[in-house]
Amino acid sequence: MTSITIDHNCARAEVPLVPLICKVKEIVPQTSDVASIRITSLDDTKPFEAKPGQTAMLSVIPYGECMFAVSSQGADYLEFTVKRVGYVTEQLHALQAGDQVGLRGPYGNWFPYEELKGRDVLFVGGGIGMAPLRSLITYMLDRRSDYGRIDLVYSGSTRDDLVYYDDIIENWPKIDNMHVHLSVYKGTPDWAGEVCYTAPFLESLGIGSEGRVVVLCGGPSLFKTCLQSLVRLGFAESDIITTLEMKMKCGIGKCGRCNIGSKYICLDGPVFTMEELKELPGNVH
Ligand code: FES
Known part of the structure; x- marks a missing residue:
């Protein structure tokens, strides 16, 4: 079996800086201090495609922003699973469906899902x-x-x-x-x-x-x-x-x-x- 090769240049072609204004579609509580926050565009479409392992900056205006892994995605949303550990994550946990957030990304490389085929x-x-x-x-x-x-x-x-x-x-x-x-x-x-x-x-x-x-x-x-x-x-x-x-x-x-x-x-x-x-x-x- 050949060893795995990770691509470290794949994310350099496009690095968006300006946040998209999006909204919370749904918040799914996971534990007492973890929730999955589903984000959709203002027109109810998926904000962008993210490959497995990629991240994005999620912001609560005017409190700040943090980088999170995209934990999963549906046809019209990206999901971020967030632990409440500080100021911005507290604000994220306090959001409700329909509230606006900023979102920029996707950032970074991704898991080598093509190379993993058959493994x-x-x-x-x-x-x-x-x-x-x-x-x-x-x-x-x-x-x-x-x-x-x-x-x-x-x-x-x-x-x-x-x-x-x-x-x-x-x-x-x-x-x-x-x-x-x-x-x-x-x-x-x-x-x-x-x-x-x-x-x-x-x-x-x-x-x-x-x-x-x-x-x-x-x-x-x-x-x-x-x-x-x-x-x-x-x-x-x-x-x-x-x-x-x-x-x-x-x-x-x-x-x-x-x-x-x-x-x-x-x-x-x-x-x-x-x-x-x-x-x-x-x-x-
Ligand atoms: S160089 Fe600014 S977050 Fe990586």
Whole structure:
């Protein structure tokens, strides 16, 4: 099997700066502090097409803007799954259907979905790390016969921290050759599944590295421990794909807020292989 190649120049051709004025179509609560915000144009069409893994700047006028992964999309909307962690995200959570927002993008490169055709793919994520994973998972499920076996290893602190609960519990496990493995870190009376940290849970599942590509998204602790586990399981770092998150401002490679060495996460990323990240200066995850 050939190693995965990520395109880092694909997003440089067009970098829109002026926000489109859009509106909230719907807000879908996920957990106590996570909601999926669906954005549509003022004329009820999809604001733009985004490829799996791409990001966009979402703004609440006049409070500010933040970059988020497009977590999924429908015929007339783009969806962003947002955790309430600060000033702008609080304003986003306070929005209601019909409220206006600014939206600019799409930004960045995307997951190598063409190269993954015919391959088995293991997704590993925790908590809000599901947002970028979901964009690729839904893309692959919409074209199910193009891809091999899909495994999702997903964890949260408790059952109440798992996002897209209906999909991970009800819908996705019923799909042909899709296997969902869930764990929580703290058991509660309403959780009958595994209670285990993600890395040891991942190692316990016996998912082999042969011919398989990994897509890994989560916080620093999950990332570090799962990466060690994946290497122990025999995965090559060139076959482990991840997305980088940085605080971004311009989104178009001008402000220098997101660069690591010569790479601008807003333009060259957010998608990299682990092999590529090792070449960047500093500890980027
Ligand atoms: S956000 Fe300004 S250079 Fe990337």
